Amino acid sequence: MAKLQRRLCLILFATIGCFLSGLQVRAMTHIVGGSYGWRFPSANISFYQDWARPRNFTAGDKLVFLYTTGMHNVxxxxxxxxxxxxxKNVIKTYTNGPTIFELTKPGDHFFICGLSNQFCNGGQKLSIRVMNGDTSSDGTTGGLFGIITKSSSADQLIHSRLGMVLGLLLPLIIIIIMLLI
Structure with a gap:
C-alpha cells in the first residue's frame, strides 16, 4: 500500500512538473546598466543603449534602476x-533609489536622469522597446523545447497544438515508466 502511494505521489509530481515545464516564464528583472547601475556614464555616451541593445523587454518585465537617492533620479x-x-512632458518621476519600474504595456519607453541636463546629455538615458508578453522583440515565442520561430498565425496554431500534445504525452510516458518500475 505504501509503495502504491509513493508511486501515485511521484506520478502526481511528474505530471505537475511536465505541465509546468510547458509554461513560459515571461517576467524578467533587468538591472539597468548591469553592475554599473544607473549613474553618469562618463566614458561612454551610448552606455545604456549598448546595454539595452541585446536584451528583449516584454510586458510584465521589471527594470531596476540602482542609484543613490539625491544623486540621481529616473x-x-x-x-x-x-x-x-x-x-516638458514628464510621465512619471522617481526620486528614491533604487527604483523598480514595471513594464506594463508594449511600445517605446524613454527614461532619463533629470537632476541635471549634464547627466542626460552625457548619456544617462535609456530608450527601450517593449513587446507583448507573448512575443519577444525578435518575433519568437518560447515553447516546450526551446524557441519556435513564429511566421504566421497558422504556424502559431500548429506550434500551440504541438505544445499541448507534448504537454499531455510527457506525463503519460512518465506514468507508464513509473508503473513498469
Missing part, C-alpha cells in the same frame, strides 16, 4: 524629452 518621459534632454 524620469519616464516622452520621446521628445528623451531626444532633447528636456522635462
Amino acid at each position: 524620469l519616464e518621459v516622452k520621446k521628445e524629452d528623451y531626444d532633447d534632454c528636456t522635462q
Whole structure:
C-alpha cells in the first residue's frame, strides 16, 4: 500500500512538473546598466543603449534602476524629452533609489536622469522597446523545447497544438515508466 502511494505521489509530481515545464516564464528583472547601475556614464555616451541593445523587454518585465537617492533620479518621459534632454512632458518621476519600474504595456519607453541636463546629455538615458508578453522583440515565442520561430498565425496554431500534445504525452510516458518500475 505504501509503495502504491509513493508511486501515485511521484506520478502526481511528474505530471505537475511536465505541465509546468510547458509554461513560459515571461517576467524578467533587468538591472539597468548591469553592475554599473544607473549613474553618469562618463566614458561612454551610448552606455545604456549598448546595454539595452541585446536584451528583449516584454510586458510584465521589471527594470531596476540602482542609484543613490539625491544623486540621481529616473524620469519616464516622452520621446521628445528623451531626444532633447528636456522635462516638458514628464510621465512619471522617481526620486528614491533604487527604483523598480514595471513594464506594463508594449511600445517605446524613454527614461532619463533629470537632476541635471549634464547627466542626460552625457548619456544617462535609456530608450527601450517593449513587446507583448507573448512575443519577444525578435518575433519568437518560447515553447516546450526551446524557441519556435513564429511566421504566421497558422504556424502559431500548429506550434500551440504541438505544445499541448507534448504537454499531455510527457506525463503519460512518465506514468507508464513509473508503473513498469
